[in-house]
Amino acid sequence: MGIVEEHRSGCPINLSLEVLGDKWSLLVIRDMMFGDRRHFRALLTGSEEGIASNILADRLQRLTALGMISSAPDPGHKQRIRLSLTEPSIQLVPVLAHLGAWGRRHLPVTRELAIRAELLERGGPELWERFMDELRELHLGVPRAVGTPSVLAELTAAYLAEVAAVPGGSAAH
Secondary structure, eight states, rough: OOOOOOOSSSSSHHHHHHHHTTTTHHHHHHHHSSSOOOOOHHHHTTTOOOOHHHHHHHHHHHHHHHSEEEEEEEEEEEEEOOOOOOEHTTTTTHHHHHHEEEEEHHOOOHHHHHHHHHHHHHHHHHHHHHHHHHHIIIIIOOOOOOOOOHHHHHHHHHHHHHHSSSSSOOOOO
């Protein structure tokens, strides 16, 4: 499938699905957003769903061409590329919150992988806005108000607490 393609219709749902509707694109964005994975290797090895390297490379190229992520040399390691979410991807936080809430209600989720969705649902739009501001700071360099608590740290701590409570749990995600 080419990056530039003919659109099936001008319907906003159709157009959104043309960008995000394959299995892996939203999962890559999810892992960058909630797992703070900013490098190819971290996305590859941390994938709960086991994405193949060629699929990951394809999705990163596609998401970059579509303006959903950007890449630049990593300032801390010049031979690595550092990936960043763009504003359109950051604005998917409410969509992912709703998808997670729906999944928790209707699908056989595991407690440790559902805790972040539960916290996002409980926190609602106010939490989503704070999280998007934090992502803008992390990925776009837009500073947040000093002293603003980290939503990512709160979500990660809740996830790690659930993993620790599960016998044989794994902190891969």
